[in-house]
Amino acid sequence: MIEDLLAWFGQAYGFIHAPLGQGLILTGALLTIVGAVGVLRFPDFYTRLHAASVTDTAGATLMLVGMALISPTGWVALKLLFIWLFLFLTSPASSHALANAAYTAGMEPRTGPGAGHGPGGVS
Amino acid sequence: MSDSVNLGVVLVNIALLSMLFVVAIAVARLRSLFAIVMLTGVYSLLSAMWFVALDAVDVAFTEAAVGAGVSTVLMLGAMLLTARTARADKRWARIGPMLVVAVTGAVLIYATIDMPGFGDVHSLPNTYVGAEYMARTKAEIGVPNVVTAVLASYRGFDTLGETGVVFTAGLAVALLLGFGERSLSAGHRAGAGRQRLKEGPGKGDHHVIVRVVSKVLIPVIALYALYVQFHGELSPGGGFQAGVILAVAVILYSLVFGISAALDAVSAGFARRVAALGLMIYAGVGFWTLIEGGLFLDYYTLLAHEGGDHHSANTHGQHLGIMLVEIGVLLAVSGSMVTIFYAFAGRAPEIRDEDW
Numbered sequence: 001m002i003e004d005l006l007a008w009f010g011q012a013y014g015f016i017h018a019p020l021g022q023g024l025i026l027t028g029a030l031l032t033i034v035g036a037v038g039v040l041r042f043p044d045f046y047t048r049l050h051a052a053s054v055t056d057t058a059g060a061t062l063m064l065v066g067m068a069l070i071s072p073t074g075w076v077a078l079k080l081l082f083i084w085l086f087l088f089l090t091s092p093a094s095s096h097a098l099a100n101a102a103y104t105a106g107m108e109p110r111t112g113p114g115a116g117h118g119p120g121g122v123s
Numbered sequence: 124m125s126d127s128v129n130l131g132v133v134l135v136n137i138a139l140l141s142m143l144f145v146v147a148i149a150v151a152r153l154r155s156l157f158a159i160v161m162l163t164g165v166y167s168l169l170s171a172m173w174f175v176a177l178d179a180v181d182v183a184f185t186e187a188a189v190g191a192g193v194s195t196v197l198m199l200g201a202m203l204l205t206a207r208t209a210r211a212d213k214r215w216a217r218i219g220p221m222l223v224v225a226v227t228g229a230v231l232i233y234a235t236i237d238m239p240g241f242g243d244v245h246s247l248p249n250t251y252v253g254a255e256y257m258a259r260t261k262a263e264i265g266v267p268n269v270v271t272a273v274l275a276s277y278r279g280f281d282t283l284g285e286t287g288v289v290f291t292a293g294l295a296v297a298l299l300l301g302f303g304e305r306s307l308s309a310g311h312r313a314g315a316g317r318q319r320l321k322e323g324p325g326k327g328d329h330h331v332i333v334r335v336v337s338k339v340l341i342p343v344i345a346l347y348a349l350y351v352q353f354h355g356e357l358s359p360g361g362g363f364q365a366g367v368i369l370a371v372a373v374i375l376y377s378l379v380f381g382i383s384a385a386l387d388a389v390s391a392g393f394a395r396r397v398a399a400l401g402l403m404i405y406a407g408v409g410f411w412t413l414i415e416g417g418l419f420l421d422y423y424t425l426l427a428h429e430g431g432d433h434h435s436a437n438t439h440g441q442h443l444g445i446m447l448v449e450i451g452v453l454l455a456v457s458g459s460m461v462t463i464f465y466a467f468a469g470r471a472p473e474i475r476d477e478d479w
Contacts, residue, residue, distance in 0.1 A: 093336040100329050 021069030028062030035059060044110045045102050049095055056091035060084070132176065139173040154209050156202045164195040177241075180359040181270045184351075188367040193460055196374055200467030265438030266356040266445065274361065275445040279420040282448070283405050285363075286455045290402045293395070293459030300466040302391045330379070337379040344372040352453050356442075362449040366401075366456025373461050382468050391465045398458025405451030408444060420444070 031054060038051025064084045068077040146166045153159050167190025174183035239246030256273050264272040274282050348368035355361035373394075377385030409420045417424030422444025 089336055089340060093332055097330075097333050100332075104329055 017069045021066040024062050024066030024069065026066075028059045028064075028066060031055065031062065032059040045107055046099060046109045049099055049102075053091065053095040056087065056095065060087050060091070135176050136173070139169055139176065143169050143173070154211065156205075156207055156209060157199075159209075160195060160198045160202060163198065164191045167191040167194070181268075181361070181364075184359050184364045185367075188364050188371070192371050193367055193374070193464075196378070197463060197467060200464065204467065204470055263438070264441045264445075266442070268356055268358060270359070271356050271361055271445065271449075275448050276420075276422060276441055279409075279422075279444075279448060282452070283409065283420070286402055286405055286452050289459050290398055290455050293398055293462045296463045296466045297395065300470050302395065302462065302466060302469070334379055337375060341372050341376055344375070345369060348372065348453075348457075352449060353446075355449060356445065362452025363456055365449075366453045367460060369453065369457040370460030370464070373457075374464050377464070377468065382465075386465075389461060391462065391469075394458045394461040394465065396458070397454050398462055399455075401451045401454025401456070401458060403451075404454065405448050408447045408451070412444070420448075 035051050035053075035055030038054065039048050042048045042051055061084060064080050064087075068080045071077045071080065143166060146162055146169065150159050150162050150166070153162070167186055171183040171187040171191065174180070174186060239248075243249065256269055256277060260266065260269045260272040264276050266272050348365045351360035351368060352362060352365035355365070373385060373389050376388065408422075412421045412424050413419055415424035415427065417427075422441045425440035425443050427440060
């Protein structure tokens with residue numbers, strides 16, 4: 001009974017892992033493009049940083065999971081896991097350090113009504 | 124040789140090269156030295172990616188570690204000793220450099236006409252020496268990574284020279300700027316740094332998260348350096364890359380926790396002694412082979428008296444020689460890099476949060 005279920009799961013994985021992995025990689029690439037557009041279009045430093053960190057975290061994670069799904073051996077998947085762990089630790093920390101440095105240097109975030117319009121920067 | 128060109132690879136090459144071009148133009152146009160230093164780091168990362176696309180993984184590794192890692196930090200240190208912005212040149216003063224750049228660029232483009240096609244099996248580097256190295260390495264040296272075999276064994280004497288160059292660079296910077304320890308340990312600056320560390324994460328402490336993440340990452344970075352070191356015979360990597368990565372671990376520690384804490388962990392005297400010891404190990408292996416009756420850096424003689432006979436399939440001697448020489452490179456490079464960093468850091472005024 002359990003063996004049948006496992007075999008069924010194995011077969012289902014064999015069918016689904018390649019298209020699923022490719023779809024995840026494409027979604028990650030899409031998120032990266034969205035992040036790049038955000039960096040160019042958002043009004044001030046903090047919102048731009050938010051867009052950039054979408055690229056770092058969500059885009060990279062989706063692409064790495066997708067690559068792990070279509071990886072030929074388990075070792076490749078393990079290496080991808082290590083890369084993901086490294087990014088998981090470093091990119092939020094670097095985003096935080098950037099935002100922290102900007103705030104300490106006296107850069108005020110744009111707030112209030114109409115904050116989303118016009119060119120921004122240091123107010 | 125395949126006539127069909129892989130369109131994806133061509134597109135990636137075009138994209139990376141045009142990004143390199145844009146970054147170079149931006150570096151030439153900008154006046155803020157801080158932005159220029161950051162963009163040179165971006166330039167190094169992009170060229171590393173391009174080297175990967177060209178299958179030159181060892182070169183890419185070195186470029187990423189040295190160009191984007193250490194040299195960015197060192198240039199920031201140098202920037203702190205001078206000004207934050209470059210003076211604008213007079214308009215007529217720009218003509219001379221522009222002419223030099225234009226002529227050199229034209230000559231280089233003219234020279235590319237004579238270059239062989241990428242991956243051309245009939246080109247000179249791919250026919251005589253290169254093909255010999257590829258064919259003989261497995262039998263003569265017995266390591267899978269031909270780059271390591273060429274670097275540490277066939278051209279071991281050249282690599283000794285390169286290690287000497289790195290050591291000399293460290294020595295020259297230290298002679299110009301001092302070793303950094305006197306100005307750091309004697310002054311009140313060190314006392315202030317220690318005081319700040321003792322207070323620990325308090326109300327005004329903005330760096331808790333960076334500190335915690337670095338504390339997790341620094342041992343991993345050091346461990347990765349050792350992996351790159353001892354896996355260099357099998358995969359991309361080796362003493363140069365590992366030495367730089369090890370130096371990056373120390374530099375990251377001192378950036379996050381303060382110079383004085385880093386000097387407590389790795390003193391400036393220890394760093395420069397390690398650098399000298401590394402060069403001595405490399406040259407010492409050469410003299411050892413001389414004593415054993417071979418030529419300078421002829422590793423076959425190292426274990427010749429233990430069974431294997433000279434100049435045959437004695438790859439154990441080659442393995443031992445390559446390992447020792449790579450350890451020498453590791454120590455020389457990491458010690459020199461840390462010495463250079465301390466030299467700059469010892470001169471730079473303390474960086475407060477507001478200055479950035």
